[in-house]
Amino acid sequence: MGDDLPGEFVRSHIGSTGLLTEGIQRVDGQPTTTCVMTYFPEKQRLMVYPGRSGLRMSSADHLDSFLRLVEPYAPSCTWLSGHSLNGAQGERLQVLRSLREEMAARGSKVVLDLVPHRFRDLVGGLAKVDGMLGRIDGVVGELDTLDELLDSPRGLRGATADRMKYLAEELGVRYGLGVVQSRLGTDSYGQAVALDGTLVDWQEESIADRGMRGLGDRLAVKALTTAKYL
Secondary structure: EEOOHHHHEEEEEEEEOOOOOOOOOOOOOOOOOEEEEEEEEOEEEEEEOOOOOOOOOOOHHHHHHHHHHHHHOOOEEEEEHHHOOOOOHHHHHHHHHHHHHHHOOOOEEEEEEOOOOOOHOOOOOOHHHHHHHHOEEEEEEEHHHHHHHHHOOHHHOOOOHHHHHHHHHHHHHHHEEEEEEEEEOOOOEEEEEOOOOEEEEEEEOOOOOOOOOOHHHHHHHHHHHHHOOO
């Protein structure tokens, strides 16, 4: 696998199932993939990583081919990496917007993962994201990232869990689904999930024994399931 974000996701996903990943070779300069399909009992999630390395959806022709390949699987959720928006302009930006429009037209819920870190500096604020992609159905992000994008009331600025819940609700008002994740101290990791502005789930898991590998995505899957996107 390539030494890139999709490769890291696949390795983490494999590790989260209990399988060993030490034998998976990392290859510099060779992209892993531009998408991953993950399967659940009744629905599928399409994860798209059209980043700078190994970009394969840089033209309308590539997009048409991609959509034909995806069509038989009918993913109920399309997970779009925020890395795809970093530096996106011209035809590449139009391809991303067309991808969002096509998947939404097919009934797939489009969710944006607010990566990379320093999202505001590298991509922009949420208003810019809305202008780039159009309507999306959910946003997932780390607390540190969302602290830069949304303002918390002064009384919540020191309370991590309360801040997460508040920001999830703010995202839920704006997009439908809002998910905020963060470490809670040194030995646990949390997630706040809101739908349409109302907090519907709070998860907190210990990382003392198993560490962080794959934990963020496992919690995100729970959020998507709660929202019935999966």
